[in-house]
Amino acid sequence: MKAARFHGRGDIRIDEVPDPQVGPGQVEVAVDWCGICGTDLHEYLEGPIFIPAPGAPHPITGETLPVVMGHEFAGVVSAVGSGVTGVSEGQRVAVEPYYVCGKCAACQAGRYNICRSLGFVGLAGQQGGFAERCVVDAQWVHPLGDLPTDIGALVEPLAVGYHAVRLSGLREGGTAAVFGAGPIGLVTAACLRAAGAGKVIVVEPAAARKIKAEVAGADVVLDPTQTDIPDAIRDLTRGAGADVSFECAGIDAVLASAIGSVRPGGTVVNVAIWGHVPQVSMNDLVLSEISVIGSLAYCGDHADTIALLADGTVDAEQFITGRIDLDDLVPGGFRELIDNKEENVKILVSPKDVLS
Numbered sequence: 001m002k003a004a005r006f007h008g009r010g011d012i013r014i015d016e017v018p019d020p021q022v023g024p025g026q027v028e029v030a031v032d033w034c035g036i037c038g039t040d041l042h043e044y045l046e047g048p049i050f051i052p053a054p055g056a057p058h059p060i061t062g063e064t065l066p067v068v069m070g071h072e073f074a075g076v077v078s079a080v081g082s083g084v085t086g087v088s089e090g091q092r093v094a095v096e097p098y099y100v101c102g103k104c105a106a107c108q109a110g111r112y113n114i115c116r117s118l119g120f121v122g123l124a125g126q127q128g129g130f131a132e133r134c135v136v137d138a139q140w141v142h143p144l145g146d147l148p149t150d151i152g153a154l155v156e157p158l159a160v161g162y163h164a165v166r167l168s169g170l171r172e173g174g175t176a177a178v179f180g181a182g183p184i185g186l187v188t189a190a191c192l193r194a195a196g197a198g199k200v201i202v203v204e205p206a207a208a209r210k211i212k213a214e215v216a217g218a219d220v221v222l223d224p225t226q227t228d229i230p231d232a233i234r235d236l237t238r239g240a241g242a243d244v245s246f247e248c249a250g251i252d253a254v255l256a257s258a259i260g261s262v263r264p265g266g267t268v269v270n271v272a273i274w275g276h277v278p279q280v281s282m283n284d285l286v287l288s289e290i291s292v293i294g295s296l297a298y299c300g301d302h303a304d305t306i307a308l309l310a311d312g313t314v315d316a317e318q319f320i321t322g323r324i325d326l327d328d329l330v331p332g333g334f335r336e337l338i339d340n341k342e343e344n345v346k347i348l349v350s351p352k353d354v355l356s
Contacts, residue, residue: 001016001017001018001019001131001132001133002014002015002016002017002131002132002326002351003015003016003017003068003128003130003131003132003351004068004069004070004128004130004131004326004329005017005065005066005067005068005069006043006044006047006048006051006065006066006067006069007065007066008047008048008065009044009045009046009047009048010044010045012044012069012329012330012334013066014326014327014329015066017068017126017131019133020126020127020133020134020135021135022079022080022081022135023081023135024081024082024083025081025082025083025084025137025138026081026084026135026136026137026138027077027079027080027081027084027087027093027135027136027137027138027141028077028078028079028080028133028134028135029073029074029075029076029077029078029093029095029133029134029135029136029141030075030076030077030078030132030133031070031073031074031075031129031130031131031132031133031134031351031352032074032075032076032149032150032152032153032350032352033073033074033075033149033150033152033153033323033348033349033350034070034071034072034073034074034122034128034129034130034153034348034349034351035072035073035153035154035156035157035346035347035348035349036072036329036333036334036337036346036347036348036349037071037072037157037183038182038183038184038273039071039123039273040069040070040071040122040334041334041337041338042273042275043069043123044330044334044338045338046275048065050119050120050123050124051065051067051123051124052064052065052067052124053065058099058119058124058125059101059117059119060099060100060101060117060119060124061099061119061124061125061126063124063125063126067122067123067124067125067126067128068122068125068126068127068128068130068131068134069122069123069128069129069130070122070128070129070130070131070349071097071120071121071122071123071128071129071156072097072122072129072153072154072156072157073094073095073097073122073128073129073134073153073156074092074093074094074095074144074149074150074151074152074153074155075092075093075134075149075152076090076091076092076093076149077089077090077091077093077141078133080138081138084138086138087138087141087143091143091144092143092144092145092147092148092149092152093141093142093143093144093152094141094142094144094152094153094155094156094302094306095121095129095134095136095140095141095142095156096140096141096142096156096159096298096302097120097121097122097129097136097140097156098112098113098115098118098119098120098121098140099117099118099119099120099121099124099125100112100115100117100118100119101115101116101117102115104116104117110299110300111299112299113163113296113297113298113299114296114299121134121136121140129153129351130326130329130349130351131351132351132352142155142302142303142306143306144306145306145310146310147306147309147310150320150323150348151309151316151317153348154309154316154319154320154346155302155305155306155309156298156302157183157184157187157319157346158187158190158191158305158308158309158314158316159297159298159301159302159305160184160187160188160271160295160297160298161184161187161188161189161190161191161192161271162191162298162301162304162305162308163295163297163298163299163301164188164191164246164269164271164295165188165191165192165195166195166301167269167293167295168244168246168267168269168293168295169244169267170192170195170197170243170244171243172195172196172197172198173196173197173198174197174198174243174244175197175198175199175200175201175236175237175242175243175244176192176197176199176200176201176242176243176244176245176246177201177202177203177233177242177244177245177246177258177261177262178192178200178201178202178203178213178218178245178246178248179203179245179246179247179248179249179254179257179258180203180204180247180248180249180254180272181202181203181204181206181209181210181212181213181216181218181221182209182248182249182341182345183319183345183346184248184271184272185202185204185213185246185248185249185271186209186212186213186216186319186345187216187319188246188248188271189202189213189216189217189218190216190217190314190315191308191314192217193216193217194217194308194313194314199219199220199236199237200217200218200219200220201218201219201220201221201222201233201236201242202216202218202220202221202222203221203222203223203224203229203254203257204221204222204223204224205223205224205225206342207342208342208343209342210223212318212345215318216318216319220236224254224257229257229260229261230257230260230261233261234261237263240263241261241262241263241264241266242261242262242263242266243262243263243266243267244262244266244267244268244269245258245259245261245262245266245267245268245269246258246268246269246271247268247269247270247271247272248271248272249272250272250273250274250275252278252279252280255268255270255278255280256280256281256284259280259281259284259285259290259292260284262288262290264288264289264290265288265289265290266288266290266291267290267291267292267293268290268291268292268293269292269293269294269295270292270293270294270295271295280292318345319345319346320345320346320347320348321343321344321345321346321347322336322344322346322347322348323347323348323349323350323355324347324348324349324350324355325349325350325353325354325355326349326350326351326353327353329349332347333347333349
């Protein structure tokens with residue numbers, strides 16, 4: 001079958017690879033659509049990062065590059081292994097793309113997203129969504145019901161935002177500030193609106209992304225190049241500050257602004273994956289007793305995210321800004337997102353060449 005594999009920095013190839021084999025407790029998914037994630041772009045430009053390098057195999061898969069990429073995907077069940085119940089051929093499903101050990105303290109506590117040996121399908125081995133078919137353990141397959149598979153491919157990134165909002169502890173009617181209106185910032189804003197936030201403030205300098213933020217659910221969009229953000233947010237909240245802020249950019253100055261924008265005793269949720277070690281003014285945290293928490297991916301959030309899509313609480317169609325075939329992955333997908341990032345949110349890729 002055809003699959004996109006990462007061979008090294010700047011080197012992604014469309015290869016012919018062996019068909020996957022379904023084992024006991026596993027499900028094969030014929031992939032309809034797979035989204036391109038910011039993590040994929042970082043691997044292409046700077047990797048290997050999460051992808052296991054030669055000589056350092058992933059502890060669960062035992063594999064190193066080249067690996068099949070793609071972790072934001074949905075499709076139709078095409079085969080079911082022995083012992084699998086509750087899933088049948090022909091079902092539309094989204095995949096929660098994890099490899100976890102099931103044995104470490106985090107897994108035993110039910111927080112498998114912070115497993116000490118965590119890996120992702122599409123980053124850690126020979127299974128991934130940029131392929132015609134993918135085999136995963138049955139526990140990671142989530143039925144989509146009547147939802148189409150292009151919307152199903154957005155469940156994974158939306159679950160990231162849903163998980164961050166859930167971790168934040170924001171109460172219904174509270175005020176939240178989202179720093180950065182890239183894909184993760186936009187889905188976080190949408191999930192905040194779905195969770196009943198009283199006011200959603202998005203901070204973003206790029207004109208095209210400001211417009212997208214309004215559509216995603218922002219009540220107010222602030223430009224950090226034109227205003228002092230902490231002062232502006234205090235003005236919008238009668239001097240208090242936001243209850244929660246979400247750092248979705250991975251930039252030191254943005255983190256500082258997110259910290260400075262919450263009320264005393266407020267919470268900052270870091271959603272971004274950082275490419276460097278940030279500098280943080282600890283006194284800004286101490287003097288206002290501000291909590292900073294990290295949010296990684298998702299954990300038990302896919303079913304609730306699917307429900308938000310199914311009942312129309314979240315409109316995911318707004319986030320799809322392009323559709324391409326697998327053969328066009330690098331020029332029409334990766335390069336388009338890198339070179340024109342402000343114009344795009346999510347480009348979906350079809351391994352079935354439905355657009356040819």
